[in-house]
Amino acid sequence: MSDVEVLIQPLDPGLPMPSYAHSGDAGADLHAAEDVELMPGERTVIGTGVAIALPEGYAAFVHPRSGLAARHGVTLVNAPGTVDAGYRGEIKVTLINTDAKEPFRLRRGDRVAQLVVQRVERALFTPVERLPESVRGTGGFGSTGR
Ligand SMILES: O=c1ccn([C@H]2C[C@H](O)[C@@H](COP(=O)(O)OP(=O)(O)OP(=O)(O)O)O2)c(=O)[nH]1
Numbered sequence: 001m002s003d004v005e006v007l008i009q010p011l012d013p014g015l016p017m018p019s020y021a022h023s024g025d026a027g028a029d030l031h032a033a034e035d036v037e038l039m040p041g042e043r044t045v046i047g048t049g050v051a052i053a054l055p056e057g058y059a060a061f062v063h064p065r066s067g068l069a070a071r072h073g074v075t076l077v078n079a080p081g082t083v084d085a086g087y088r089g090e091i092k093v094t095l096i097n098t099d100a101k102e103p104f105r106l107r108r109g110d111r112v113a114q115l116v117v118q119r120v121e122r123a124l125f126t127p128v129e130r131l132p133e134s135v136r137g138t139g140g141f142g143s144t145g146r
């Protein structure tokens with residue numbers, strides 16, 4: 001894994017910066033900027049107290065944390081959220097509590113999601129009459145069976 005410099009602006013003094021729990025981790029944990037209580041089925045958007053400037057050719061993706069998903073049914077509505085290189089606003093997280101019964105509580109400062117920084121390509125969309133043939137062809141949506 002190589003390093004890439006990402007400029008980060010703390011918007012909320014007192015909140016920890018995103019950080020990798022272990023060397024080799026792909027995701028840097030993002031911290032919740034506020035206390036939240038989500039009823040079963042409820043969703044909300046919360047801040048993480050940081051803004052970033054990614055280099056051209058990169059994007060960052062806001063992924064759920066598997067511990068919150070497995071233990072509490074808490075995930076992100078738009079997983080993975082896409083942070084564009086040109087975005088300078090606060091990174092936000094679209095939390096949802098999918099649990100049928102249990103409310104979910106999160107404290108300010110808790111790790112709520114994780115940010116994965118990746119190189120991305122831009123497509124040059126080239127219109128054609130016919131696409132090249134492939135083994136899969138047009139089969140999709142369960143075409144290979146269950
Ligand atoms: O989980 C997310 C997803 C997006 N964003 C920010 C960064 C991203 O660059 C911007 C726009 O996101 P997106 O393009 O997914 O949303 P949109 O609904 O298409 O909004 P827009 O019209 O602003 O592009 O919102 C977040 O902070 N968190």
Ligand SMILES: [Mg+2]
Nearest residue numbers: 082083084087
């Ligand atoms: Mg958009």
